[in-house]
Amino acid sequence: MIRDITLGQYYDADSVIHKLDPRVKLAFTIIYIVSLYVGNTVWTFLGAAAFLCVVIALTKVPVRFMLRGMKSILVLLIISALFNLFLVSGEPLIQWKFITITKEGVRMAGLMIVRLILLVMGTSLMTLTATPNELTDGLEKSLSFLKIFRIPVHAFGMMMNIALRFIPILIREVQQIMKAQEARGADFESGGLIKKAKAMVPLLIPLFVSAFRRANDLAQAMEARCYHGDEGRTKLHPLKYQKRDLIAYLILLLYLGAMIAQAVLIR
Amino acid sequence: MAIIEIQKLTHEYKEYDEENREREVVRALSDVNLNIEEGSFVVILGHNGSGKSTLAKHVNALLMPTEGAVYVCGKNTAEEADSWKIRKDAGMIFQNPDNQIIGNVVEEDVAFGPENVGVPQDELSERVAMALEKAGMEAFRMESPNRLSGGQKQRVAVAGILALKPKCILMDEPTAMLDPSGRREVLNTVHELNRKEGITVLLITHYMEEAVRADRVIVMDEGHPVMDGTPKEIFARVDELKEYHMTVPCVTELAYELKKAGVALPDGILTKDELADALLKAREDSKEQSGADKA
Structure with missing residues (x-):
């Protein structure tokens, strides 16, 4: 169970996007989220989807990696679609007992699904192409x-x-503590969710004790290696903008400008 | 010249009870006088609680003396302004390899020390390469430390210290959590550094086997150095060592017992080969003796 937690979802590939400065990727994420909310028309989403497709193609990340993230938001998608479908008022399309589905409702539900999918795909690009440390x-x-x-x-x-x-x-360490406790008869497998959660409590105390001990050791080791904050500190690989980063920024700004322009012009 | 001078060093830990009242004062070190010569390989032996780790932390300015003074390369560890310089000159390796690696990539970790003291960026990469090469870890430069064995992690830690170009390396039980091959790996690395680079090594351990190749051995007991000499001198005093709860290497103990039983062996035998040679020689001698008797 615990083994399934992987660190981020970085996908190692040799692509232009991977080589970009992590700050560009952060900017991309923010700009992309903003661009999804500038308009409510089909054109907004077509534009955003087209841009995303180009970026995904550039990253060389296989599409199934992108789709894997979709699974986790499936429930959210369905719920938000249903809410929009049933609760948006307007011109009725289907009426059956107390359920009314309106034309606006269908449209809103569709847009919401597309927006959420683009949002999740767009933001996951950042974690797919930059390691947690770079970020x-x-x-x-x-x-x-x-x-x-x-x-x-x-x-x-x-x-x-x-x-x-x-x-x-x-x-x-958690695995070791679990094994040690299982060897003495602890049961982490059976029972419902609450029982399983309760069984975890005895894991926490030894884990915390050891984490504090490690923190203390590490602090000493850092001091022993002259750590004293960032004052006068140099870096092995400092972040420095390259030409490609500036070009990426330019493209991002153009994209944002185009999206705002189309939202203002097409109403 | 002595690179480390310890003068009348006393260290007291205070223990507090729940209401923050002083309950007990523990004297971890009392009145220690020691000089460590530059370029020497010194092993400090002692059982748990003998004060050997406390001593190392004093040399690295991680602890301040309650009384007395410690000088490293002529600088007093009590001067806070000098503590970075002292830590640069006398790097420290700790027991747990996991708890002293900061970087997520080996090269990042090795660069951590020089980054902290502000080595210019273009020199950093050279320093990392130099340190990894000396520690024999250049093949692992881009690896994650989590994928390394214990011995390899300790060698990364050694490289991290070497990148600061130290004059002296302090090691606080660096092999206690390693398997035998990892122990050998780490010890060979530091012995080579001592021999080739002339770096002073102060190795703290409770494995007597690790003291065999040292220039000088100091045995600590109850916060005090109680024995001091070359490995041969120290290991000849088996009974005394046992008094201080030290386990003597098998070979040394065997030789000692044989000698007590009447075999003509020299004092302080440290390795198997030495014992084998000495036994052969003893047999030859006794043959000659009996031959002479017959004649």
Whole structure:
């Protein structure tokens, strides 16, 4: 059960998109979400879908990887479609007892489904093409302006990185503790959801104790290697914009401009 | 010149009860005087609670003396302004290989130290390559540390220290969590660094076998150095070692017992080969002796 948790969903491929600076990918995600909400017409979604198709083709990520994410939002899709279908008022299409389906309802449900699918696919592109560490680096760098408000951006970035490094270690540890407790008769398999959840509680205490011990060790090891925050710190691979990143930004801006323009013009 | 000077060092841990009242003062180190020579390979032995780890943390300025002083490369560890310089000169390797690796990729981890002291970016990559090569880990540069064995992880940790170009490496039971082959791997690496690069090594351990190849062995007991000398000198005093709860290497103990039983063997035999040679020699000698008697 626990083994199924993979770290992010990074798909390693040698593509133009993979090589882009993680900050570009963050910008892409935000701009793409915004562009899905600028208009409500078919043209908005056609435009967004076309753009997404081009980007997906460039990433070289197989389509089935993209579709895999769809499975998890299936329930959400159905629920939001049903709500729109039954609850939007307007010109009635079908009427059966107390259920009325309107023309507007069908349209809204359709648009909602398309929007959600595009949204999930668009945002998952970021995690498919950038490793969690790249994203942390990108976030740290793009948010570094917050330092003037005395927000410790570097410390948060470091915490994220360390958390990412320790996730597999702690998972292994949970498995060990589970085995040790199972060997002494603990039962994690049978019973309903609540019983299973309750069986997990005795795992937490040893896990926390060990996590604190590790944190203490790690803090000492970091100090022993001269860590003292980001003051005067250099980086092995600092984020630096290349020409291709600027071009990507330009394309993104053009895309956003085009989307806004069509939303304003076609009403 | 002594690279590490420890003068009258005393360290006390305070234990508190639930209401934050001082319950007990534990003296982990009391009145320790030691000088470690530059370029030497020194092993500190001691059973659990003998104060050996506390001593190492003092040399790395992770702990401050309650009394006395510690000088590393002439700098006092009590000076907070110097603590980065001291940690750069005297890098420390800890027991648990997982809990001291910070990077998600080997090269990132090795670069962590030099990044912290602000080595310019174009030099960083060179330093990483140099350190990995010296630790014999260049093939793993782009690997995730999670895929490495314990011994390999400890060698990454050694490379992480080497990237800071230290004069001295402190190791606090670096092999306690490794299997025998990992232990050999790590020890061979540091012995080579000591021999080829002249880096001073201070190895803290409770495995006596690891002391065999050292230049100098110090045995600690109850916060005090109680024995100090070359491995040969120390291992000749088997009874005394046992008093300090140390287990003597099998070979040494066998030789010691044989000698007590009347076999003419020299003191402080450390390896199997040495024992074999000594036994052969003893037999020859006794033959000659009996031959001479007959004549």
